[in-house]
Amino acid sequence: MRALFITPMKHPDDPVPSGDRTIARATEHVLRRAGFEVTRASQWTSFLATPDAVRMATLTEDASRECDRLTASVAKPDLIFTYHCYYKAPDLIGPRLAAHFGVPYVVAEASHAQKRAQGPWAPWHEAAEHAIRAATLLLVTGDEDRAGLMQCRGADGIADWPPFIDDTLWPEMPRWSHRGSTHFLAVAMMRDGDKAHSYRLLAEALALVNGQNWHLTLVGDGPARDPILSLFTPFGARVAWRGQLEGLALADAYADADCLVWPAVNEALGMVFLEAARQGCPAIAGDEGNVKTMVRSGETGLLVAPRDPHALAAAMDAMMANPARLQQFSDGARAMAEQATLDAAAARLQKVLAPLGFAS
Numbered sequence: 001m002r003a004l005f006i007t008p009m010k011h012p013d014d015p016v017p018s019g020d021r022t023i024a025r026a027t028e029h030v031l032r033r034a035g036f037e038v039t040r041a042s043q044w045t046s047f048l049a050t051p052d053a054v055r056m057a058t059l060t061e062d063a064s065r066e067c068d069r070l071t072a073s074v075a076k077p078d079l080i081f082t083y084h085c086y087y088k089a090p091d092l093i094g095p096r097l098a099a100h101f102g103v104p105y106v107v108a109e110a111s112h113a114q115k116r117a118q119g120p121w122a123p124w125h126e127a128a129e130h131a132i133r134a135a136t137l138l139l140v141t142g143d144e145d146r147a148g149l150m151q152c153r154g155a156d157g158i159a160d161w162p163p164f165i166d167d168t169l170w171p172e173m174p175r176w177s178h179r180g181s182t183h184f185l186a187v188a189m190m191r192d193g194d195k196a197h198s199y200r201l202l203a204e205a206l207a208l209v210n211g212q213n214w215h216l217t218l219v220g221d222g223p224a225r226d227p228i229l230s231l232f233t234p235f236g237a238r239v240a241w242r243g244q245l246e247g248l249a250l251a252d253a254y255a256d257a258d259c260l261v262w263p264a265v266n267e268a269l270g271m272v273f274l275e276a277a278r279q280g281c282p283a284i285a286g287d288e289g290n291v292k293t294m295v296r297s298g299e300t301g302l303l304v305a306p307r308d309p310h311a312l313a314a315a316m317d318a319m320m321a322n323p324a325r326l327q328q329f330s331d332g333a334r335a336m337a338e339q340a341t342l343d344a345a346a347a348r349l350q351k352v353l354a355p356l357g358f359a360s
Helices: 018-033 053-071 094-101 122-134 143-153 194-208 226-231 233-238 247-256 273-280 309-321 323-336 342-356
Strands: 002-007 039-040 079-085 103-108 137-140 157-161 180-188 214-219 239-241 259-260 283-286 301-304
Touching: 002 018, 002 143, 018 039, 018 079, 018 214, 039 180, 039 301, 053 094, 053 122, 053 194, 053 239, 079 094, 079 122, 094 103, 094 122, 103 143, 103 239, 137 143, 137 226, 137 239, 137 323, 137 342, 143 157, 180 273, 194 226, 214 233, 214 247, 233 239, 259 273, 259 309, 273 283, 273 323, 273 342, 283 309, 301 323, 309 323
Parallel strands: 002 039, 002 079, 079 103, 103 137, 137 157, 180 214, 180 259, 214 239, 259 283, 283 301
Antiparallel strands: none
């Protein structure tokens, strides 16, 4: 079985680390474990950080040319599989390729926001909606995405797609023993927008924490590094910055922390929570988007009111006051992550594709 793999937002070989790149790579591995020979259809992407009518028109023309190139040069696949389609990165290629080849079109992690139907994002919203309606099957990670997609096309052709991690890249590291002080960790790119907003909320929360026996390690880098790091200057040596970490170094940072903490402003999913859980690191997170699928409040950590530094500070105080509960959350986080493997995702994919004629 052959699958053409499409990534409208970020190609798996993009040089800039991100959760989207991480999930795209893991999804590709899942397809292979489910029995598909995977071909990356194109490096072309439709992503726009801000609405731009001229760029939208240009990208639409580029997509048409790319479709013509692919239909002329690629052998007929058995499946078109797209990862991530939404109003900032619509899939302009997949529907056309599926129609041309006469094969099923599956989209993982599509989202639909009706509020984007008006205003400067309207053309890209319409393009994403077209792909969503054209899909044979939509794989959804959380209830929020499911509700939006059902509003667009009804309940048919929508299946659950639980989050997973590439467990081959994340060996379980030796876990901490409590050291008297509580070691918090934040892991995120340092860029303007939602990430900077989250860092600001985290700094505001630290100023509200009652307990004083804590440390925070920041892991990340990016174009907004200097203004973001300046937010934490008032806390002196209790906040340490380790730059950008990947692979085993990042796994070790998760394992060494008592708790991941992140406000998660506009976080669609938050792979860091699952990466941390793999190392038995529980989390405190703002309850936005589908974060609740990654952090099970009261079991693998705590969810707090979105964008509320007071709620974040109260949760940090609660964690510091109860090391035994931290240990329970740690055990729960690791148990959850042990069920979120490539093999588990591949088995789920085989199950939901079986009605389309794909034998496991």
